[in-house]
Amino acid sequence: MQLFGAYAVLLAFVLAVYAFVAGVVGHLRRRRRLIVSAERATLAVFPALTVAVLCLIGLIFRNDFTVAYIAEHSNRALPFYFKIAVLWSGQEGSLLFWSWLLSGYAFVVLLGGRLRPGRAADELSPKHAHRALVPLASVILAGVEVFFLALNNFAASAFASLPVGTPADGNGLNPLLQYSQMDIHPPLLYLGYVGFAVPFAFCLAALLKRYPGDRWIHITRRWTMVAWLFLTIGIVLGGLWAYKVLGWGGYWAWDPVENAAFLPWLTGTAFLHSVMMQEKRGMLKIWNVWLVFATFLLAIFGDFLTRSGLVSSVHAFAQSSIGGWFVIFLAIAVAVCLAAFFKNKDFLKSENPLESTASREAGFLFNNFVLLVAAFAILWGTLFPVISEWVEGQKISVGRVFFDRINVPIFLFLLFLTGVGPLLAWRRTSAASLKRNFLGPAILGAAVLALCLAMGWRDPYPLVCFALAAFVLAIVAMEFYRGARVLSRRSRRGLALSAVELTMRNTRRYGGYIIHVGIVLLAVGIAGSGFNQQTEGPMPYRAKLAVGPYTLTSLAYTQDDNANFSSEALIVRVDQGGREIATMYPSRRFYKASNQTQSMVADRSTLLSDLYLVYAGDDPETNQPILHAYWNPLIAWIWIGALVIGFGTIIALLPSRTAAARRENPPARVAETAEVAQV
Amino acid sequence: MTLLAAFACVFFTALAAWFVFAGDERLPEDSPAAARLRALRERKQAIYDNLRDLHFEFLAGKLAQPDYQRSRQMLETEAARVVREIQRCGEAS
Numbered sequence: 001m002q003l004f005g006a007y008a009v010l011l012a013f014v015l016a017v018y019a020f021v022a023g024v025v026g027h028l029r030r031r032r033r034l035i036v037s038a039e040r041a042t043l044a045v046f047p048a049l050t051v052a053v054l055c056l057i058g059l060i061f062r063n064d065f066t067v068a069y070i071a072e073h074s075n076r077a078l079p080f081y082f083k084i085a086v087l088w089s090g091q092e093g094s095l096l097f098w099s100w101l102l103s104g105y106a107f108v109v110l111l112g113g114r115l116r117p118g119r120a121a122d123e124l125s126p127k128h129a130h131r132a133l134v135p136l137a138s139v140i141l142a143g144v145e146v147f148f149l150a151l152n153n154f155a156a157s158a159f160a161s162l163p164v165g166t167p168a169d170g171n172g173l174n175p176l177l178q179y180s181q182m183d184i185h186p187p188l189l190y191l192g193y194v195g196f197a198v199p200f201a202f203c204l205a206a207l208l209k210r211y212p213g214d215r216w217i218h219i220t221r222r223w224t225m226v227a228w229l230f231l232t233i234g235i236v237l238g239g240l241w242a243y244k245v246l247g248w249g250g251y252w253a254w255d256p257v258e259n260a261a262f263l264p265w266l267t268g269t270a271f272l273h274s275v276m277m278q279e280k281r282g283m284l285k286i287w288n289v290w291l292v293f294a295t296f297l298l299a300i301f302g303d304f305l306t307r308s309g310l311v312s313s314v315h316a317f318a319q320s321s322i323g324g325w326f327v328i329f330l331a332i333a334v335a336v337c338l339a340a341f342f343k344n345k346d347f348l349k350s351e352n353p354l355e356s357t358a359s360r361e362a363g364f365l366f367n368n369f370v371l372l373v374a375a376f377a378i379l380w381g382t383l384f385p386v387i388s389e390w391v392e393g394q395k396i397s398v399g400r401v402f403f404d405r406i407n408v409p410i411f412l413f414l415l416f417l418t419g420v421g422p423l424l425a426w427r428r429t430s431a432a433s434l435k436r437n438f439l440g441p442a443i444l445g446a447a448v449l450a451l452c453l454a455m456g457w458r459d460p461y462p463l464v465c466f467a468l469a470a471f472v473l474a475i476v477a478m479e480f481y482r483g484a485r486v487l488s489r490r491s492r493r494g495l496a497l498s499a500v501e502l503t504m505r506n507t508r509r510y511g512g513y514i515i516h517v518g519i520v521l522l523a524v525g526i527a528g529s530g531f532n533q534q535t536e537g538p539m540p541y542r543a544k545l546a547v548g549p550y551t552l553t554s555l556a557y558t559q560d561d562n563a564n565f566s567s568e569a570l571i572v573r574v575d576q577g578g579r580e581i582a583t584m585y586p587s588r589r590f591y592k593a594s595n596q597t598q599s600m601v602a603d604r605s606t607l608l609s610d611l612y613l614v615y616a617g618d619d620p621e622t623n624q625p626i627l628h629a630y631w632n633p634l635i636a637w638i639w640i641g642a643l644v645i646g647f648g649t650i651i652a653l654l655p656s657r658t659a660a661a662r663r664e665n666p667p668a669r670v671a672e673t674a675e676v677a678q679v
Numbered sequence: 680m681t682l683l684a685a686f687a688c689v690f691f692t693a694l695a696a697w698f699v700f701a702g703d704e705r706l707p708e709d710s711p712a713a714a715r716l717r718a719l720r721e722r723k724q725a726i727y728d729n730l731r732d733l734h735f736e737f738l739a740g741k742l743a744q745p746d747y748q749r750s751r752q753m754l755e756t757e758a759a760r761v762v763r764e765i766q767r768c769g770e771a772s
């Protein structure tokens with residue numbers, strides 16, 4: 001199986017190289033057969049890699065420790081659901097997994113781009129336009145595959161044997177990865193990172209072909225949404241993992257690897273907004289192309305940061321030599337983007353100028369500007385240790401304070417824009433329209449601010465955040481209400497049903513608004529950290545500790561043992577207002593295969609706050625167990641917000657019922673073809 | 680075992696080669712005139728969608744009358760230009 005797996009990876013590499021070379025030559029010389037065979041080779045990479053991945057999983061389940069990767073990352077006692085996670089828990093396996101996902105995306109793109117017999121004749125159909133771009137996009141995807149498959153074959157093979165002997169058992173999976181969130185966090189994150197290769201491929205293909213029309217931008221937007229959805233959920237699950245596993249009471253530490261995932265998310269978000277300006281008004285074409293390029297390059301850069309050991313991080317793989325490969329690939333990719341852009345720049349001329357600063361277009365421009373400032377600040381802070389080492393010969397890291405100080409005001413402004421943007425009209429908004437739309441939400445925001453002040457809260461950031469949250473929520477609710485009211489009058493249905501109908505008529509817009517609600521909830525959850533409390537202390541039998549509204553009492557201490565780990569737990573009673581409300585079990589595990597100890601957080605989560613307990617081991621001097629206790633208000637809203645974002649994104653990805661809307665609500669009197677033609 | 684693996688490798692290589700070279704799909708021809716016409720039609724559709732959106736926002740009470748009138752007029756002018764161009768392309772082809 002080991003030999004066969006290695007062979008399958010090699011076959012995939014050969015196929016990808018062929019697809020790339022034949023595709024490039026086929027396009028340059030206009031050789032149809034070469035282009036078709038290149039496309040088919042790109043398709044075939046996926047089954048080949050699927051075989052390879054299945055072989056590796058088979059070897060993991062067979063505990064075949066002759067394979068170095070498995071001896072390093074698995075062990076016999078590892079439960080089967082964590083054995084799957086072995087696939088992506090180390091450098092080599094995760095690179096194979098990455099290539100497999102990339103080939104899977106290419107496979108779906110190619111199958112989706114096929115024309116059913118009979119359709120090819122209609123040159124004017126959108127499907128035809130899609131098909132026309134697929135061959136070149138698939139060559140670009142094959143080019144990206146060549147790079148990753150080269151790594152899989154020549155730099156980090158998952159099927160390499162141990163140099164000598166076969167150990168009786170493996171070193172085991174890193175204890176930090178033995179959590180259920182870890183089973184799905186990396187695949188989702190990777191689906192996000194890798195997915196940005198698809199919009200990149202279509203965008204570059206359209207630029208190289210100087211493809212007229214907007215079809216390519218629709219395709220690019222759709223695929224960006226898919227990757228963005230996965231990346232968003234992957235990032236939030238990463239935060240959830242950090243929160244539940246790392247035991248420091250927080251979920252986001254501005255760690256380089258967290259930042260690396262956040263960067264393409266920011267540029268991707270910017271693109272999802274600026275793309276609307278191109279679709280609606282033919283504006284910002286150059287900007288959009290560069291946002292797509294930047295998002296892809298940042299995704300690769302993020303992978304590079306995680307894998308090269310350039311910066312140290314709890315999420316990163318060990319120091320390795322593959323960084324050089326990434327630098328070369330990134331340099332080539334940047335060169336290709338620049339060359340394609342300068343050669344075809346004239347193709348990206350804007351069709352309309354910006355007419356007013358009080359317009360939807362200006363709102364999107366601000367949105368993009370703010371998102372990019374945030375991205376730049378985070379990139380700068382992340383790379384500061386490297387830059388300072390180059391310049392001063394000394395690694396200086398900027399901490400949380402830097403990131404918080406810069407980003408909190410930026411994101412509050414973004415939250416404000418999230419409310420304002422959807423209410424601005426395209427082209428120009430008069431003062432009358434502004435007043436009509438903003439007055440109610442602004443009053444509500446001010447009322448919330450006054451209420452918070454009256455409650456004695458003084459920390460400015462959470463205050464502003466809550467007021468803005470009320471402002472944005474009011475605007476979204478108003479948008480749904482007004483639209484539903486129009487439909488309800490027409491159809492005589494209830495408002496709730498009309499709101500659903502409204503959403504399905506314009507999934508993109510109302511899905512987008514649902515996403516904004518998710519962002520608001522997430523912001524509220526983050527703002528809650530302004531009220532966090534934490535304490536720690538020894539917890540011998542009957543000792544007490546107070547945190548937030550709770551009193552904790554140590555009741556007992558237990559121990560357990562199984563094949564994978566031994567554990568010890570504190571039993572803690574939780575009282576609130578003199579009444580017992582829960583018993584919690586913060587514990588520590590000692591993993592036998594890897595000889596590592598890991599704290600297991602006990603978390604009691606409600607919509608209002610989390611009580612988060614960490615058993616930090618025994619005090620070496622007194623031998624008494626030490627408990628760290630955290631009271632984290634509103635944190636559950638972060639995870640709820642992420643679910644709402646996911647739901648909204650799925651809605652936004654559904655096709656709108658615009659065809660039906662076109663029939664029922666034609667722009668008739670305003671734009672009948674014949675009538676308009678005479679204007 | 681090794682022999683079996685070697686046999687499987689040869690078999691899959693042959694299968695992959697057959698798959699790659701056996702296809703003879705017709706790729707859609709995309710004449711510049713058709714691509715241009717398609718782009719214009721997409722533009723027209725986008726403008727019509729914008730008009731419908733505008734109308735709906737007006738009905739929902741988001742826009743003041745003068746804002747609505749001005750935007751509508753601009754979109755109509757743009758639509759007229761695109762429709763004229765489509766007609767010209769249609770005649771030319």
Ligand code: HEM
Nearest residue numbers: 269272363364367414417418421422508509512515519652
């Ligand atoms: C981090 C903050 C934000 C996130 C994550 C976000 C995300 C999104 C997403 C994913 C969509 C759907 C796009 C599509 O379906 O193609 C959307 C729609 C939209 N966003 Fe945002 N957004 C954010 C902030 C903003 C801001 C600051 C503005 C202000 C200009 C804005 C204005 C809009 C508008 C107007 C729509 C609906 C577009 C339509 O009519 O179809 N968003 N947003």
